[in-house]
Amino acid sequence: MAKAKLEAGMTFGGFVLKQLLHTGGMAQLWQVTPEHSSEVLLMKVPVLAEGEDPATIVGFEMEQMIMPRLKGPHVPRFIANGDFAVQPFIVMEKIDGESLLPKLTSLPLPVQEVVEIGRKVAVALDALHHQRVVHLDIKPSNIMMRSTGEAVLVDFGLSRHLDLPDLVAEEFRLPYGTAPYMAPEQILGQRHDFRSDFFALGALLYFFATGERPFGDPPRLKGLKRRLWWDPPPPRMLNRDIPLWLQEVILRCLEVNASRRYPNAQQLLFDLNNPSEVKLTKRAHKERPDGFFVRLKRKSEPFESLIDHPKDASEGLAQAPIIAVAIDLATMSPELSEQVRQTVMRIVERSKEVRVACLNVLRLKRLALDSTLDEEGNNKHISRIVQLKDWARPLEVPQAQVSFHVLEATDPAEAILEYARENTVDHIVMGARDNSTMRKLLGSVSARVASEAPCTVTVVRDRKDQDASGG
The missing domain is CATH 3.40.50.620 (HUPs)
Structure with missing residues (x-):
């Protein structure tokens, strides 16, 4: 059964705990080495204290199911899982870089740096989506940068693999995610659309380019649903250094209806790589949020009517009893x-x-x-x-x-x-x-x-x- 307290020097599952690197609300991160090797690895262990949210357990189970299936430089290399009957854990490679979280202390970032981050994350999302996984929790702390330059996506506890059971959706009715980055369809319970990750990336680029979150950080479901009808200030209203083409890209990612966002990561990457090829629409020239009556009209419509139910992202779902x-x-x-x-x-x-x-x-x-x-x-x-x-x-x-x-x-x-x-x-x-x-x-x-x-x-x-x- 899981150990109540972990300490440096302990050995289990063939790994030696060396140093506690981080303690979060749902897990601890330990630097570990194999018993018969000096290779430095990372072990993730769920926090299982008295009164702990069952979502901690479900999310960790989900991550244990997904990570062994992932390949490539844009995800951590999977090493081993620990069974809940003994000690639950995930051992993976220790990325030789840091997350985007420290960037928050120096916002807004220069435009070229924002664009470069967008390019690297789009490449990582393209690789992940081709492995039939929707991340559903894209945010600065879940994006790491290798010393070789590639973006690495981490933390798959809220993710959806289209070929695996969706434990999060099956056990919980409320939406799970990080409030500033959640897509409208995700808030309404739809967890199988790859374009939800583009919305989150758009919110991240908006934040990095302006220093302001497009939808704030609402603590309740009512506040989350506000983004279905209340549009944010255009990025150029907050930072005039943002070019028209980048505002076009960001606001396209933030469209309420997923059918109006980029259809795939390749097209998003193409625009980020080719600014002169970006087709400018009224999004690029928008100078202020929509007026009160426009927002009121959107609010009066059923939320579900704003959400696209894609065939492309759900065709692979198993139709089985x-x-x-x-x-x-x-x-x-x-x-x-x-x-x-x-x-x-x-x-x-x-x-x-x-x-x-x-x-x-x-x-x-x-x-x-x-x-x-x-x-x-x-x-x-x-x-x-x-x-x-x-x-x-x-x-x-x-x-x-x-x-x-x-x-x-x-x-x-x-x-x-x-x-x-x-x-x-x-x-x-x-x-x-x-x-x-x-x-x-x-x-x-x-x-x-x-x-x-x-x-x-x-x-x-x-x-x-x-x-x-x-x-």
């Missing part, structure tokens, strides 16, 4: 557990493209405060993920087609139903509670799910219970 398996780890007998597993295996055999989502509900108390740790000091959320993975291992479902979710709720049946509704589940499989007095008094979770679910439900009974009841 989703099977949710609700597993009660606390009370399910070994016999019933195996019967549920056999039922799922029969369903999987009928569809090679099936997605299996293994669910467990961590039941919360209605009145008292809940601890995130069990009696032995282990994180409950992680313990149950480990148990779910152990349960699913005999299914032999490819990693890209199975995911694990611990739902925290006071009402288990409602949690399962909400998951099924929000994720368009096609089939729910679950075990029935045994014939106990508790079942008669409290009712059956499976009975409620079966009666209210928007999809097919298979309730598996323990054969011993069936024999005892004569059924």
